Each structure stands twice: as C-alpha cells, then as structure tokens.
Amino acid sequence: MKVVGIAGSNVGSKTRTAMDYTLKIAREKYPDAEVTLVDLAEYEMVFSDGRNYWDYEGDTKYVTETIMAADAIIIGTPTFQASIPATLKNIFDLLPVNAFRDKVVSMLVTAGTAKHYLMLEQQLKPILAYMKAHIVQTYVFIEEKDFHRKEIVNDDVLFRLERLIDDTVQLVDAYAEIRKAKDVEYDF
Template sequence: MKIVGLSGSIVGSKTRTAMENVAKEISEKYPDVEWTLLDLADYNIQFSDGRNYLEYEGDTGYVTKTIMEADAIIIGTPIFQASIPATLKNIFDLLPVNAFRDKIVSMLVTAGSSKHYLIAEQQLKPILAYMKAQIVQTYVFIEEKDFHRREIINDDVIFRIARLVEDTALLTDTYTKIREEKEAKYDF
C-alpha cells in the first residue's frame, strides 16, 4: 500500500509538524506501508497551464506522478484567509479530473482559529469529491493553541491523528479488496 502525505503550503511549520506526526504513526503502526511525504515547501512547483500531468518535468512532474501512483493520500493544509492555500489548489489544478478515482483521501487541517473549522467541509471536500476521491469523512482539525515550539501538545490531537491514519489504512485496504473481488468476476 502506497500512502502519500501532501503538506499543502510553502510557508509555516504547523502543518509540517502535524504531517510529521502522521509519518511517525504510520511508521510505528504500519511498517509495510510505503510512505512518502510531499511537503510543497521542498519543491519548486510550476503553475498549472492545462497540460497533462505527465508532460511536466522536474519537481512538478515528480509531485504529480507520486500523487497519481498512490493508493491513499493524506492531505495536510493550513487555512489562510478562510481558504485553502493557493499552492494546494494549484496541485489539484495540475492533476486530471479523475485523479483520485479509486484512492482514499483523508485530511488534516491546521488553523489559527476555530472559526475556520468548516473550510474543509465547504472547500476541500467538494474539490476532492469532484476529483472522484473516496473521502475519509472525519478529519483532524488542529488549532494554533494545540502547538508549542513546533510540537503538538494536545493529547487529543495526537489520538485523532492516530485514528485518521488507522481509518485511512483500513479504508484503503478494504476498498482495494472490494475492487479486486469485483475485477476478478471479469474474465478479461
């Protein structure tokens, strides 16, 4: 099983910190999972210009191809100005409409205010649904008060991250088995 973590911003540290907690949970509980963290701050991504994702080279090509080859994606995103970052939206624009078909996608959101809780519901989930993702319905919402010196200090957040990872792995495994059984019914 290939799971890709996508840290959807090029600034700040909270989303990266949360995604590192995801990575730790995966390595401890699911050592057989092939985990890749794509932190957009580490890459030079071109703006989408409408080309097929396979036509992009360099960092843009690497990031899009890695996402397309994944069985599951855990998206980590901050909320800026009551919206997802443009860098994350650009990734969605670089990918084809059906990019997340047969993929499990879960979300982890960091925000400075509890008022931004519904951004994932009102902005991120509709984009993922449009792109045919099988969405893990519950997501982890982390406020600024849950961090101190680049560490998560709220035990409840740690437990919710563990549950998100568990749900993502379980749904990916289950969905893969169902799809394989369905495909086995055909003789070609």
Template sequence: MKIVGLSGSKIGNKTRTAMDCALKALKENYPDVDASLIDLAEYEVQFSDGRNYLEYEGDTRYVAQSLMEADALIIGTPVFQASIPATLKNVFDLLPVNAFREKVAAMIVTAGSPKHYLVAEQQLKPILAYMKAQIVQTYVFIEEKDFYRKEIKNDDILYRINRLAEDTVLLTKTYGRLRKEREKQYGF
C-alpha cells in the same frame, strides 16, 4: 500499499508538524505501508497551464506523478484567508479530473481560529469528491493553541492523528479488496 502525505503550503510549520506526526503513526503502526511525505515548501511546482501532468518536468512532474501513483493520500493544509492555500489548489489543478478515482483521501487542517473548521467541509471535501476520491469522513482539525514550540501538545489531537492513519489504512485495504472482487466478476 503506497500512502503519500501532502503538506500543502510553502510557508509555516504547523501543517508540516502535523503531517510528520501522521507519517510517524503510519510508519510505527503499519511498517508494511510505503509512506512518504511531499512538503510543497521543498519543491518548485509550476503553475498549472492545462497540460497533461506527465508533460511537466522536474519537481512539478515528481509531485503530480507521486500523487497519481499513490493508493491513498493524507492531505495537510493550513487555512489562509478562510481558504486553502493557492499552492495546494495548484497541485489539484495539475491533475486530471479523475486523478483520485479509487484512492482514499484523508485530511489534516491547521488553523489559527476554530472558526475555520468548515474550510475542510466547504472547500477541500468538494474538490476531493469532484476528483473522485473516497474520503475519510472524519478529519483532524488543529488550532493554534494545540501547538507549542513546533510540537503538538494536545494528546487528543495526537490520538486523532493516529486514528486518521488507522482509518486511512483500513479504508484503503477495504476498497482494494472490493475492487479485486469486482474485477474477478469480469474475468480479467
């Protein structure tokens, strides 16, 4: 099973800190899972211009292809101006409409205010659903007050990140098993 974490911003450190915790939880609790992280701050991703994602080169192709090859995704996003960052939306725009079909997608959202908890519900979940993802319904929302010196200090947040990792693995295994059973019916 291949799980790719995507830290969806080029600036800041809170989302990356949260994503590092999620990847650590995956690696410690599920050593058989191939878990990796793509931090958009470390890549030069071109703006989407409508081409097939395989026609891009360099970092853009690497990011798009890594997401397409994953069985599951954990998407981390900060909230900027009551929305997801343009860098994250651009990555979604690079991919085909059905890019997340038969993939599980989980979410971690960081924000400076509790007022932004609905960004995941009203913006990120609809995009993931449109792209045909099987969405882990409970996401982790982390506020500014939960961080101290680039670390998460709230034990409840750390517990929820571990639970998100567990739910992501469980759903990915379950959907994979169900897909195999369905394919057996067709005799392929």
C-alpha cells in the same frame, strides 16, 4: 500500499509539524507501507497551464507522479483567509479530473481558530469529491492552541491523528477488496 502525505503550503511550520507526527505514526503502525512526504515548501512547482501532468518536468513532474502513484493520500493544509493555500489548489489544477479515482484521501487542517473548520467542509471536500476521491469522512482539525514550540501538545490531537491513519488504511484495504471482487465478476 503507497501512502503520500502532502504538506499543502510553502510557508509556515504547523502543517509540516502535524504531517511529521502523522507520517511517523503511519510508519510505526504500518511498517510495510511505503510512506512518502511531499512538502510543497521543498519543491519548485510551476503553475498549471492545462498540460497533462506527465508533460511537466522537474519538481512538478515528480510531485504529480508521486501523488498519482499513491493508494492513499493524506492532505495537510493550513487555513489561509478562510481558504486552502494557492500551492495546494495548484496541485489540484495540475492533476486530471479523475486523479483520485480508487484512492483514499484523508485530511488534517491547521488553523488559528475553531471557526475555520468549515473551510474543509465547504471547499476541500467538494474538490476531492469532484476528483473522485474515496474521502475519509473524519478529519483532524488542529488549532493554534494545540501547538507549542513546533510540537503538538494536545494528547487528544495525537489520538485523533492515530485514528486518522487507522481509518485511512482500513478504507484502502476495504476498497481493494471491493475492486478484487469486481474483477472476479468480469472473468478476463
């Protein structure tokens, strides 16, 4: 199983911190999984111009092909101006409309206040649904108060991150079984 974590911003540290915790849990609990972090702050991405993702070069090609090869994607995003960052939106624009078909996508969000949880419900989930993702319905919302000196200090957040990983892997396994049963029906 290939799991790709996306740290969806090119600024700040809280989302990257949360992704590091999350992917550490994934590697410890599921050592057979191939876990990759794509931190958008570490790549020189070009803006989408309508080409197919495989026609881009350099970092843009690497990032999009890494995402497309994943079985599961964990999106970590901060909340900026009650919305997703442009760097994350650009990723969605670079990929085809059916990019997440047969992929499980789970999410974690960092925000300054609890009021920003609606961003995920009203913006991110509809984009993922449009792109045909199997969305893990529960997500982890992490507020400013849950961090101290680039560490997560709220044990409940750590518990929820662990549960997010478990839910993601279980959903990948469930959909793999469903696809396998469907393939048997066609007998070719």
